[in-house]
Amino acid sequence: MHRTDLIAIGDLAARTGVAVSAIRFYEAKGLIAALRTRGGQRRFLRADIRRVSFILIAQQLGLSLEEIAGELARLPAERTPNAADWARISTALRARIAAQIAALERTQELLGACIGCGCLSLKKCGLYNAQDKAAQRGAGPRYLMGDRSGEIAERG
């Protein structure tokens, strides 16, 4: 029944919408692990579909691959994040997102106050330095991110 529990890299790619090259990249970065066939080809567990999904979601939420690797490393090998893991992680994310929202709202207010003033003085204008650095750091729009939506899988 679970003879074909192992899937090839192209299947994993198709299932997750991630490019094959990206999966190899994640493996190189230690985010996921692969078994090998005698011929040297990678074979993944079905559970890795969820692991990759987790990577994608966490990325959308602004974590860097390094941070994601840190989270995944806390899970036993071959274990996918379960409800408890996810609760821990998502609680941390909530705080991060709240900080981002707060920073943007602060900016929005300043922008409102500034419309028409045109001062643009670094010393006087609150807009400069309005967004806090910590929030910036994690905000993480990877510039290619937006391109993924159109080309998702359904390929195999």
Next chain:
Amino acid sequence: MHRTDLIAIGDLAARTGVAVSAIRFYEAKGLIAALRTRGGQRRFLRADIRRVSFILIAQQLGLSLEEIAGELARLPAERTPNAADWARISTALRARIAAQIAALERTQELLGACIGCGCLSLKKCGLYNAQDKAAQRGAGPRYLMGDRSGEIAERG
């Protein structure tokens, strides 16, 4: 009285807190323009202090240098953005920021709903694709951005 209306690159750097190399970079990208001395050194107008300030503020608000160049190009040469320009630009920015906030709030809600569910299915989990792509595009944390605060000018 306005004989020394022209300032050297180091002065512009000191006044704005931007590295000399960055100013050259901006010039190369067409964001600012420089006159040259007979010896080939750049001389800037005092107005360029404001232009560079504008670049910094716009960057903080998530515009790429290319977008900023687009805005600056709409201004006559040697004219610094004035109140009217700023009103136009900042209105556009408000919309952009509002979209970002909305996307983050949507994510926050989904995250709340998802805590403990641990589904992580790309098909079922609303978290994936929660943040809209347009908002992502402009969010723009430049990874070095946070480093600037400590080293601002006051050098000369």
Next chain:
DNA sequence: GCTTGATCTAAACCTCACTTGAGCTTTCAT
């Protein structure tokens, strides 16, 4: 058993926003 498509590795390349370095020239205060 052969062909076709998937996979392999390694290294190079991409964007963005700059920085760094090498090697030389200009400017300015004394």
Next chain:
DNA sequence: ATGAAAGCTCAAGTGAGGTTTAGATCAAGC
């Protein structure tokens, strides 16, 4: 007139998160 400080150009490097390419090998269907 001189010497330090600042400026110049051009090329290459950085870092995140990958993609692309080249040339070879593997797996599977007929």
